[in-house]
Structures are given as structure tokens and as C-alpha cells.
Amino acid sequence: xxxxxxxxxxxxxxxxxxxxxxxxxxxxxxxxxxxxxxxxxxxxxxxxxxxxxxxxxxxxxxxxxxxxxxxxxxxxxxxxxxxxxxxxxxxxxxxxxxxxxxxxxxxxxxxxxxxxxxxxxxxxxxxxxxxxxxxxxxxxxxxxxxxxxxxxxxxxxxxxxxxxxxxxxxxxxxxxxxxxxxxxxxxxxxxxxxxxxxxxxxxxxxxxxxxxxxxxxxxxxxxxxxxxxxxxx
Numbered sequence: 104x105x106x107x108x109x110x111x112x113x114x115x116x117x118x119x120x121x122x123x124x125x126x127x128x129x130x131x132x133x134x135x136x137x138x139x140x141x142x143x144x145x146x147x148x149x150x151x152x153x154x155x156x157x158x159x160x161x162x163x164x165x166x167x168x169x170x171x172x173x174x175x176x177x178x179x180x181x182x183x184x185x186x187x188x189x190x191x192x193x194x195x196x197x198x199x200x201x202x203x204x205x206x207x208x209x210x211x212x213x214x215x216x217x218x219x220x221x222x223x224x225x226x227x228x229x230x231x232x233x234x235x236x237x238x239x240x241x242x243x244x245x246x247x248x249x250x251x252x253x254x255x256x257x258x259x260x261x262x263x264x265x266x267x268x269x270x271x272x273x274x275x276x277x278x279x280x281x282x283x284x285x286x287x288x289x290x291x292x293x294x295x296x297x298x299x300x301x302x303x304x305x306x307x308x309x310x311x312x313x314x315x316x317x318x319x320x321x322x323x324x325x326x327x328x329x330x331x332x333x334x335x336x
Contacts, residue, residue, distance in 0.1 A: 193237075200215060246286065247285060
């Protein structure tokens, strides 16, 4: 409740009203002359305002809450991506690595820089998140020449061992998958197409050799055709 500190020597009085549970009201005090028969009065009105309600803790966007979940998100240079891994589901792999998800399995670990010009950073905000929860921000500096499919894991402790992870089906993991799509740069140049080789037309000599036989008789070349006719050349 409210408390008052009196400094009678200096006639200074301090009223303290805590914020918790405080409602709007008016408090009155009266100052009276020190003489016994003094009719001098001074009324003091103190307006007490209700305390502002405590704002609710903001919900973390794109937060993994349990293993088996899957978040399908996107990122671009204009829209950095944030996601949250809880304390009991730490991030896999490290911030400079990522899973190349072109095969849809979220298991092929590579350098993040090999897929896209981007960085991942993590911060823990104790005042807005549950203790130990970490918010990760993926900042894309430049769109890749072709669409990049990334994947992160908020990994369950039971699946933290690499040998154990490889022995299991990815669908059976106790992980929350964060799948990120980064579209290709529309201004990038497409790779040149390989020209199609046109089959060559056989020459007369090569065409003649099909179904025919060449033999030498007294230094005179003779061609025996498939039909059996004999011509001297």
C-alpha cells in the first residue's frame, strides 16, 4: 500500500504510492496553522492516476515450439528473415553453415556462402523471449543467380548425435525444420545452352562403302555392289 515519510522539522512530507494495483482516485490532505486557535487551513489535493497495464510479452514470430514442426519461409535483401529456436531445440548447423535442401532432405551440410551471399546471426533477448530462446536473423545481401533452398534445424537433444542422425529417417527426427526459399536474381544471365550437333550427310565414297566391297584386280580397283553388279573404276 501507500507509505508516507514525514520530516516534521522541515515540514516536508513524501507520499509514495506503488504502481501495482493502483487505481485512479483523489487523496486529500489538510495543512493547519500551528497556533491552537488558528483557523488557517490549506487543503492539498493529490490526483492519483491508475498505473498503465503491463504490455503483453510479444509473441516470437516464426518460432519452433516442438520437434516434428516445419516452417516454410522466404527471405530477400528487402525482407530479412527471423526465426526462433527454443532453449531445448538448439540450432543446427552452425551460423556459417546451412543444409542445402535441393534434395528436400535437409541433411546436406554446406557453407552458407556457397549457396547465397548472406549471413546468419543469433541473439538471446531475455526480456521478450522465454529464457534461453534465441532469435536468428538471416540477412541476404544479394539474390543468388539461381533459386536457393536452405534448411536449418532446431534440433532435439535426442537427435544431436551425427551418427544417430544418419541412422534415422529424416521424417523421424525430433527436430523442427526451418526451410527457407531465396528466389533467383531476375537480372542474372542464364547459362548458355549447348548447341545441338547436326548429323553430317555421308559422302559419296562413304555411302558407296555401305553394302559394297572394293577389291583390286591387276592394279584395277573394282567395286562389287550389294546387288552383285561389278564396276571398274
